[in-house]
Amino acid sequence: MKPAIKRIAIIGMGLIGGSLGLAIKASQGEKVEVTGIDTNELSMLKAKQCGAADRITADYKTGIMSADMIFVCTPVLQIATLIKEIAPHLKQGAILTDTGSTKTYLIQEIAAALPRGVHYVPGHPMAGREKSGIEAAVGTLFYDKWYILTPTRDGDAAAVEAVRQVINWTGARVTEMNAAEHDWCTALISHVPHIGAAALVNLLTYLQDQENSIKLAGGGFRDTTRIASSNADMWADICMTNAGPIADSLDKFSQIVSQVAAAVRQGDRDSIHKFFSNAKQRRDELLLLEQAANEQPLTNEHL
Structure with a gap:
């Protein structure tokens, strides 16, 4: 049975964390409470002002202790260290996920550090902008973009489905693959x-x-x-x-x-022509595949 998600904590209120908070609040409103956690006071204030979080705090322990789901949206080298610090303060049944761009490294670092009864579901949104920070956050950042989950072999199926549900609220397209792939x-x-x-x-x-x-x-x-x-x-x-x-x-x-x-x-024109011709053909094929994938309807779970 999929656990009910009523309280979400987001650690790192930058572009990804801020956009995630905006999307969740736009979809769920008062049904879900979002706590924004960041050591940058200005980022926290802007997150509260723009509606990306209901509550803000710089205290990790206070921010996560009652959360049903925690998103860690910090730079990837900080994620494992941070999770090891907060692990003892996570409540039983809590679901932990991250938005790091690399997964094998994080799974190896994190899996053994979590207490029994806390579930880890690695994730990665294939979305972003060339700008960074809470100022660049938008509630539509994830809409119609792929969001990849890389569950571990011994991961809890209900926790994976709960993360999938929350990501669906953002309008993203959720898919799964193994971490190495x-x-x-x-x-x-x-x-x-x-x-x-x-x-x-x-x-x-x-x-x-x-x-x-x-x-x-x-x-x-x-x-x-x-x-x-x-x-x-x-x-x-x-x-x-x-x-x-x-x-x-x-x-x-x-x-x-x-x-x-x-x-x-x-001066080998034939080889150069073949280089450009092959690239054009391959890219055109990729665009057709992308178009076909994007024509698949989104679920209505995010509405």
Whole structure:
């Protein structure tokens, strides 16, 4: 039987935590009490003012002690340490989840630290913005975006369903996969693209006439590098906690770029044409698959 969720605590009232609070309150109103927990006093005040939390506190113990479900929305390297600190104060039956971008590392660190009777359901919303902080939070951030749950083998099925229910309130599309598969997928479709965007921006430092080059940079460059404006601390943490999949994907990416560079030097137009043609065909196929997936109706549980 799915436990009733009446009190939710959100630790970390930034973009993700703030958007989560806004979405839950917009869907459930007074039926669910949201407590926002953050060490940044200004973030807490803004969370209360914008309606992302009913109550605010900097005291983890006070904020979580009566919570039915706790979302930990801090940078990924802080999550495990924080959960180990709060674990003794979680009530029996509480459900703990997180929004970290890497899952294998967190599961290994967290699972053994939780007291008996507390359930952990790892999660990761595939949503974000290039801006950060509570100021960037919006209640529609998760709507129609994928939200991945990576339950452990011995995880409680009712707890997983309870987290799924709460995520449905945000309008997100919930799916499940194992942690290792998640980490490889996100390395390829999220982590490496962020590194690539940052590399393109850093490439500008090699230009002799940076001023004119930046002035002439059009929409294509801005669109391609938009995500390079993301939070540096967050992305440094992601690289540290998903090192293997990211490094291996970067190696493959480097091989592809090196092959193109060699073809350019050799004037091998056929190879270069094939490179672009294959990419266009593959991307068009991916867009069709994405469109088909997005045409699947959302459930009404979030209404």
